[in-house]
Amino acid sequence: MNNVHKFSIPEIIFGRGSLSYTGLCARQLGGEKVFLVSDRGLEDAGWVRRVIEILEREKLRWIYYSDISSNPRDYQTHAGAKYYLEEEADVIIALGGGSPMDAAKGIALVASNGGRIQDYEGANRIHRPLPPMVFIPSTAGSGSDISQFSIITDVERQVKMSIISRTLVPNISIIDPLVLQTKSEELIIAAAVDALCHAIESFVSKIASPFTELQSMQAIQLIMKNIRSAIDTHSLESLEQLSIASTAAGMAFSNAGLGAEHALAHSLGGMFDTLHGLVHPILLPHVMRYNLPACTEKIAAIGEVFLGKRLKTDRETAVAGIEKIEAFCHSFGVPVHLEDVVQNRSQLPELAKMAANDVCLLTNPRQASWEDLMHICEEAW
Amino acid sequence: MNNVHKFSIPEIIFGRGSLSYTGLCARQLGGEKVFLVSDRGLEDAGWVRRVIEILEREKLRWIYYSDISSNPRDYQTHAGAKYYLEEEADVIIALGGGSPMDAAKGIALVASNGGRIQDYEGANRIHRPLPPMVFIPSTAGSGSDISQFSIITDVERQVKMSIISRTLVPNISIIDPLVLQTKSEELIIAAAVDALCHAIESFVSKIASPFTELQSMQAIQLIMKNIRSAIDTHSLESLEQLSIASTAAGMAFSNAGLGAEHALAHSLGGMFDTLHGLVHPILLPHVMRYNLPACTEKIAAIGEVFLGKRLKTDRETAVAGIEKIEAFCHSFGVPVHLEDVVQNRSQLPELAKMAANDVCLLTNPRQASWEDLMHICEEAW
Numbered sequence: 001m002n003n004v005h006k007f008s009i010p011e012i013i014f015g016r017g018s019l020s021y022t023g024l025c026a027r028q029l030g031g032e033k034v035f036l037v038s039d040r041g042l043e044d045a046g047w048v049r050r051v052i053e054i055l056e057r058e059k060l061r062w063i064y065y066s067d068i069s070s071n072p073r074d075y076q077t078h079a080g081a082k083y084y085l086e087e088e089a090d091v092i093i094a095l096g097g098g099s100p101m102d103a104a105k106g107i108a109l110v111a112s113n114g115g116r117i118q119d120y121e122g123a124n125r126i127h128r129p130l131p132p133m134v135f136i137p138s139t140a141g142s143g144s145d146i147s148q149f150s151i152i153t154d155v156e157r158q159v160k161m162s163i164i165s166r167t168l169v170p171n172i173s174i175i176d177p178l179v180l181q182t183k184s185e186e187l188i189i190a191a192a193v194d195a196l197c198h199a200i201e202s203f204v205s206k207i208a209s210p211f212t213e214l215q216s217m218q219a220i221q222l223i224m225k226n227i228r229s230a231i232d233t234h235s236l237e238s239l240e241q242l243s244i245a246s247t248a249a250g251m252a253f254s255n256a257g258l259g260a261e262h263a264l265a266h267s268l269g270g271m272f273d274t275l276h277g278l279v280h281p282i283l284l285p286h287v288m289r290y291n292l293p294a295c296t297e298k299i300a301a302i303g304e305v306f307l308g309k310r311l312k313t314d315r316e317t318a319v320a321g322i323e324k325i326e327a328f329c330h331s332f333g334v335p336v337h338l339e340d341v342v343q344n345r346s347q348l349p350e351l352a353k354m355a356a357n358d359v360c361l362l363t364n365p366r367q368a369s370w371e372d373l374m375h376i377c378e379e380a381w
Numbered sequence: 382m383n384n385v386h387k388f389s390i391p392e393i394i395f396g397r398g399s400l401s402y403t404g405l406c407a408r409q410l411g412g413e414k415v416f417l418v419s420d421r422g423l424e425d426a427g428w429v430r431r432v433i434e435i436l437e438r439e440k441l442r443w444i445y446y447s448d449i450s451s452n453p454r455d456y457q458t459h460a461g462a463k464y465y466l467e468e469e470a471d472v473i474i475a476l477g478g479g480s481p482m483d484a485a486k487g488i489a490l491v492a493s494n495g496g497r498i499q500d501y502e503g504a505n506r507i508h509r510p511l512p513p514m515v516f517i518p519s520t521a522g523s524g525s526d527i528s529q530f531s532i533i534t535d536v537e538r539q540v541k542m543s544i545i546s547r548t549l550v551p552n553i554s555i556i557d558p559l560v561l562q563t564k565s566e567e568l569i570i571a572a573a574v575d576a577l578c579h580a581i582e583s584f585v586s587k588i589a590s591p592f593t594e595l596q597s598m599q600a601i602q603l604i605m606k607n608i609r610s611a612i613d614t615h616s617l618e619s620l621e622q623l624s625i626a627s628t629a630a631g632m633a634f635s636n637a638g639l640g641a642e643h644a645l646a647h648s649l650g651g652m653f654d655t656l657h658g659l660v661h662p663i664l665l666p667h668v669m670r671y672n673l674p675a676c677t678e679k680i681a682a683i684g685e686v687f688l689g690k691r692l693k694t695d696r697e698t699a700v701a702g703i704e705k706i707e708a709f710c711h712s713f714g715v716p717v718h719l720e721d722v723v724q725n726r727s728q729l730p731e732l733a734k735m736a737a738n739d740v741c742l743l744t745n746p747r748q749a750s751w752e753d754l755m756h757i758c759e760e761a762w
Contacts, residue, residue, distance in 0.1 A: 003396040003397045003398060003399075004394060004395070004397075004398060004402070005396050006392065006394050006395075007393040007395065008392040008393070009390065011388070011389040011547075012387065012388040012592065013385060013386075013387050013388075014386050014387075014592065015384040015385035015386050016384045016385075017384060017385060018384075018385045021385070166392075209395060210395075210625045211393065214595065214596075214599055214629075215595075218595050244591045244592075247592075
């Protein structure tokens with residue numbers, strides 16, 4: 001039954017000032033003692049204090065957990081779940097980029113389903129319901145507030161595990177573009193390029209549907225149109241457009257899955273703790289070239305957005321489009337060679353083998369063995 | 382806080398053959414004894430029997446309720462709710478066009494919240510949760526399987542009541558294009574024009590958001606492109622495209638609301654029991670002309686889709702677009718004058734006054750008094 005597609009997203013509350021609905025949302029979901037997850041950066045920017053004020057205005061009790069790193073670790077979710085249970089908290093609120101949000105999902109999962117986070121690696125392995133979750137993204141990139149994905153690092157194996165389940169979709173996503181304004185240029189780029197990859201990989205995914213394709217295309221168009229001015233001006237208008245794009249990309253990849261690029265990106269993050277958003281400019285064009293024979297028409301449609309026109313054939317449009325995307329990624333002044341993030345070329349086979357086991361590879365439009373992935377890495381070196 | 386928008390939709394299972402997931406979905410929602418709502422047309426086409434087979438395969442018990450008319454009545458929801466409670470049913474499954482689906486929502490509402498359906502007329506007046514609902518649309522039009530709307534006729538007052546609440550969004554919408562194949566030409570037209578109106582009214586709505594605008598535009602494009610071949614060929618491909626369009630339009634209007642056209646259409650249905658889908662060709666162009674000064678740019682964007690190009694100014698594009706839509710509606714050989722469905726011109730003031738009280742009018746882009754609505758009716762006469 002290959003023709004059947006699922007499309008599922010959280011309730012979305014979007015707009016400038018929407019943060020102030022946080023308390024009300026937690027209340028509606030039965031909250032009395034909220035478990036708030038965030039990080040140091042958002043404390044410093046004043047947003048954690050602001051959320052706590054909003055919760056207190058709603059007469060909610062709260063506890064706060066921030067013991068989370070970028071590329072969140074298994075033991076951090078275990079410690080968080082223990083704290084959640086000891087404190088008898090109820091609604092989980094995450095405020096942050098992908099790391100606090102993914103960690104909050106891991107905490108919700110372990111607290112409600114028991115065991116270790118490793119027990120749930122892969123797709124559809126969660127059987128008991130999770131506590132209610134309200135997520136507030138602080139970057140326009142990860143889409144974790146929309147998606148059924150949580151990516152947690154298994155420290156011992158040095159693997160970024162993909163945990164995918166409908167129950168990991170938060171109940172409510174509160175997207176307030178005002179929260180994006182305190183982000184650094186590097187974080188804006190990393191997040192937007194992450195969203196672009198979500199959009200492109202979901203668009204060409206083997207299980208893309210008309211519903212996800214629409215969202216992927218919307219995201220690609222908005223990112224291309226607004227990323228430059230978002231970086232140059234930090235204008236609220238362009239940041240808002242990027243957050244619409246990131247949300248659209250989240251709707252797409254959550255339901256259509258990702259591909260070889262994210263499989264490799266997860267492996268890089270697991271082995272070298274690389275900032276997730278910054279590995280995409282290195283890998284994306286090479287993965288697109290690899291996928292080209294399997295989905296020329298779709299890559300041509302993406303190419304048309306970047307080129308502003310169609311060339312004579314789909315293939316020409318696709319090839320020129322990939323070149324344009326490569327130049328686009330290079331224009332941000334971020335690393336563009338794999339050797340900038342991998343310590344030693346001899347580590348490539350291990351990297352490729354790990355990526356070959358990533359669940360994201362299942363929806364890649366062209367089948368890829370570890371040798372194929374190895375070849376992509378060599379091209380990207 | 383005018384900038385804050387909500388976007389909420391059910392879980393969607395879409396595709397040829399997706400009907401077979403009905404039993405599994407009911408099970409997942411805790412079903413043991415299902416309350417199935419449908420109508421005579423779908424019995425005759427064999428779909429009711431098919432759904433019952435699917436439920437039995439999943440070892441679900443079921444009861445069946447079909448005592449529903451087009452433009453479903455208040456007393457039909459009361460009788461249904463009584464039956465539901467007496468039989469101690471749980472999950473409510475609706476299979477049908479707008480009437481069985483809206484009636485099923487009314488039954489779910491009265492069964493769980495008590496009182497009379499009239500008690501909930503208007504927006505956000507439902508306070509207790511509803512039973513789980515799985516909806517299977519059999520037409521590509523009403524969007525009731527996606528939306529937070531239920532339209533029920535108050536027989537005594539001869540009013541079609543709009544009942545709007547987040548809790549009226551079904552848990553799961555199963556959209557199987559195969560189910561559309563048994564529909565008559567008249568029903569295909571009526572449904573597609575209804576979806577077109579949902580898309581256009583939500584696009585120009587005062588509370589449209591980037592998320593709803595994207596869906597509105599997608600629906601407009603797909604309907605324009607596919608309705609002719611759907612009517613002429615009944616091909617599965619074009620019916621499938623119309624059902625994607627209707628779903629997109631449902632996502633849009635559920636979250637952005639409708640406008641003056643639907644306010645008038647509800648009054649017509651309440652007073653004369655007119656088939657809902659067939660009043661739009663009469664009213665839509667005239668309402669668009671009335672709204673033009675308030676949203677010229679947006680109507681121009683719609684016009685561009687129908688014209689395939691932009692004219693010199695937004696106004697010209699909008700005006701020519703409305704003419705094209707008028708011709709498009711006329712091409713289906715359906716009534717296009719109000720006198721074809723209203724018995725007596727002297728009834729227009731009553732019609733306009735009733736429409737002025739419809740909650741759909743609140744999101745119309747241009748304010749309209751009953752005299753304005755009366756004027757629109759005279760134009761449409």
